[in-house]
Amino acid sequence: MTDSTPHLPGQESWPGLWHHLAVYGSSWLVAMLAIILGMFVSLLLGLVAALAAGLSFLTIHRLLRQKAVADQEKHLVDEQLLQSQKLAALGKLSAGLAHEINNPLAIIRQEAEWLLFLCRQSEPLDMTEAISGLRQILKQVDRSREITTNLLNFARRQQPIVQAVNLNRLVGDMVRLVAKETEQRRITVVTQLAPDLPSINSDAPLLRQVILNLLNNAMQAIDQDGTITISTQPTEPEAILIQIHDTGCGISKELLPRIFDPFFTTKPQGKGTGLGLSICHGIIERLGGTITVASEVGKGSTFTVKLPITLTPKEI
Amino acid sequence: MPTGPSILLVDDEERFRQNLKKMLTAHGLTVTAVGSGDQALAELAKQPYDVMLLDMRMPGLSGLETLAILKKDYPETEVIVLTGHASVDAAAEIIRLGGFEFLLKPCPLEEIIAKIESAYERKLARQERPG
Ligand SMILES: Nc1ncnc2c1ncn2[C@@H]1O[C@H](COP(=O)(O)OP(=O)(O)OP(=O)(O)O)[C@@H](O)[C@H]1O
Ligand SMILES: [Mg+2]
Numbered sequence: 001m002t003d004s005t006p007h008l009p010g011q012e013s014w015p016g017l018w019h020h021l022a023v024y025g026s027s028w029l030v031a032m033l034a035i036i037l038g039m040f041v042s043l044l045l046g047l048v049a050a051l052a053a054g055l056s057f058l059t060i061h062r063l064l065r066q067k068a069v070a071d072q073e074k075h076l077v078d079e080q081l082l083q084s085q086k087l088a089a090l091g092k093l094s095a096g097l098a099h100e101i102n103n104p105l106a107i108i109r110q111e112a113e114w115l116l117f118l119c120r121q122s123e124p125l126d127m128t129e130a131i132s133g134l135r136q137i138l139k140q141v142d143r144s145r146e147i148t149t150n151l152l153n154f155a156r157r158q159q160p161i162v163q164a165v166n167l168n169r170l171v172g173d174m175v176r177l178v179a180k181e182t183e184q185r186r187i188t189v190v191t192q193l194a195p196d197l198p199s200i201n202s203d204a205p206l207l208r209q210v211i212l213n214l215l216n217n218a219m220q221a222i223d224q225d226g227t228i229t230i231s232t233q234p235t236e237p238e239a240i241l242i243q244i245h246d247t248g249c250g251i252s253k254e255l256l257p258r259i260f261d262p263f264f265t266t267k268p269q270g271k272g273t274g275l276g277l278s279i280c281h282g283i284i285e286r287l288g289g290t291i292t293v294a295s296e297v298g299k300g301s302t303f304t305v306k307l308p309i310t311l312t313p314k315e316i
Numbered sequence: 317m318p319t320g321p322s323i324l325l326v327d328d329e330e331r332f333r334q335n336l337k338k339m340l341t342a343h344g345l346t347v348t349a350v351g352s353g354d355q356a357l358a359e360l361a362k363q364p365y366d367v368m369l370l371d372m373r374m375p376g377l378s379g380l381e382t383l384a385i386l387k388k389d390y391p392e393t394e395v396i397v398l399t400g401h402a403s404v405d406a407a408a409e410i411i412r413l414g415g416f417e418f419l420l421k422p423c424p425l426e427e428i429i430a431k432i433e434s435a436y437e438r439k440l441a442r443q444e445r446p447g
Contacts, residue, residue, distance in 0.1 A: 099373055102400035103329055106422035110335040113425050117342065136331060266375060268328065 096263025100147050100273060104140035111137045150275045160203035160286055162311050167232050167240060168193040170204060174211040175230065178219065185224050192231035200240055201311045206283045210291075213276040214244045214303050220267065221248025221301060235306065239289075242305040250297040259293065287311060321366035321436035325349040326356040326382070327398065328374040336369070339425055345432070353377030357385060365393050367435045369419075369428070372399040392442075394435035 111133040118125055175189050182189050211230075218228045226247040235241045251259060258264045260281045265274030284291045288308045295301035323340065327333045328351050337349040348365070350356050354377050356368070368386070372379035379397065386395055396417040417431055 099400035102421045103332070106400065107329070107332050107335065109422040109424070110332065110339065114335065114339060117339070268375060 096274070097147070097151065100263060101144055104144045107140045108137050111140075147273055147275075150273055150279070160206055160311070162201050162203060164199045165202045165204045165207065166199050167207070167242065167307075168197055170207055171211060171230055171232060171242065174208060174215060177212065178215050181219060182228070185219060185222065187219060187222055187225070188227045190227060190229045192229065194231075194233045197232050197234055197240060198309055200307055200309045202287050202307060203311075206287065207307075210280045210283050210305065211242070211244075213280050214305075217276060217303075218244055218246035218248060218301070220272075221246050221250070223248070226300075238309045240307055240309065242307070243302055245300060245302040247300040250299055250301055251293070251295040252297050256293065256295060260291075320345055321432065321439070322364070323347045323432060324356060324359060324365040324368045324393075326351075326353065326368065326374075326379075327371040328352060329371070336428070340429070340432075343425075343429060345429075353379065353382035356382060360386075360390050360393070364390070366439055367394045367396065367432050369396050369398055369432075372397060392439065394439045396431050396435055 115130060115133050118130065171191065171193065175191060179189075215228065215230075222228070228247075229243075229245040231241075231243045231245075233241050233243075255266065260277050261274075262278040263274040264278075265272040267274075281291055284305055284307070288311050290306045292304045292306075293301060294304070323345055325333060325336060325340075325347055327336070327349075330351065333349045333351065337347045340347045348359060350359055352374060356370070357377075359365075370379050370382060370386075379399075383395060383397070386393060394417070396419055398419050398421060400421045417435060419428060419431060
């Protein structure tokens with residue numbers, strides 16, 4: 001029965017422990033020391049890590065703040081640059097505008113002065129001359145109105161209305177629109193339209209305006225007898241190209257940088273307002289594309305319009 | 317009989333040129349009208365003119381270029397600059413070149429005539445006391 005005394009493991013192991021301690025005492029101490037040292041080291045490491053983290057946080061914070069300030073400054077500079085560019089464009093525009101409007105006004109003034117002069121004469125009024133003067137006034141008023149309408153179109157920066165546009169069809173339509181004039185001028189129009197051209201997301205009425213302007217310029221550059229080649233093709237990532245080539249007079253290197261300026265024209269008074277290309281440029285920019293030109297005097301010019309297949313409208 | 321100044325009018329806008337010539341002639345002035353800077357220089361090579369009315373913005377030789385040549389080769393001719401735009405830069409350039417008289421289009425005929433007369437008087441005064 002004595003054997004049946006409940007046996008508690010702990011009770012029996014106590015003396016064992018002491019024994020253990022007595023035998024392995026030194027190594028226990030070593031172990032304890034190691035643990036303390038380990039704790040100390042890890043504490044130290046933790047402290048260093050925390051310090052490092054704190055420091056790097058501060059540095060990153062400072063860097064971010066510096067970047068924010070730099071961004072702000074850059075933004076300001078960009079804004080100022082844009083503003084000054086706008087002002088420069090406005091200056092050029094108003095100088096050009098004054099000239100364009102003042103010329104027809106000067107003629108209107110002359111006609112009126114002359115009619116007044118004729119009316120004050122004792123002789124009866126020469127009707128043919130009076131009618132010619134009045135006609136001229138009407139003509140000059142129309143000329144001024146054309147300038148202001150062009151300007152309004154230019155200034156009206158309405159958001160493009162984006163929809164699927166079949167460019168090949170659009171180009172074909174515009175070529176047909178000028179067919180009568182090209183025929184009269186004995187100009188051959190060659191179209192090279194890519195059959196696999198994807199339809200693009202863009203604004204068809206605005207694009208029509210661009211193509212028409214470029215075709216008009218090409219015809220005027222050729223005047224009589226020549227060829228206009230208009231082509232479409234898909235191009236590198238997600239874009240299409242429209243090229244209008246003419247065998248016209250070409251543009252000299254000196255004038256080339258100015259042709260997109262509002263009111264820049266080499267055409268005689270009353271023939272060109274010089275707004276065509278600046279309007280084209282404005283439209284294409286709004287449609288997320290680019291318009292470029294290559295030209296050689298006496299050989300001809302090529303205008304290249306590049307448009308994205310999908311338009312991400314951008315506020316200008 | 318023609319005691320008034322000989323006038324050379326240079327403007328590329330045909331109707332304006334013809335009208336002004338017609339109106340000045342009706343006021344008893346003698347006017348020759350040409351359509352470009354090159355034609356004006358060719359005309360001056362043929363005979364001297366007292367007063368010149370010169371448009372600033374013309375295709376080909378511009379008004380400013382013509383003016384520079386005039387000041388060098390025909391300093392006796394008084395120049396009145398006609399301009400449709402009052403660009404400050406262009407004005408400074410003109411003053412620098414020595415063509416002081418301005419007419420801003422559109423302007424009344426009397427103003428043009430008055431400018432022509434005073435230009436002519438200036439020219440006569442200069443001839444009286446040379447140097
Ligand atoms: N295809 C071309 N070939 C040669 N010169 C050109 C061509 N397209 C444009 N230009 C030059 O660029 C100038 C500006 O063209 P832009 O279309 O802006 O005005 P414009 O044709 O003179 O007048 P508008 O378009 O108002 O009738 C023209 O006067 C001409 O000198
Ligand atoms: Mg044009």
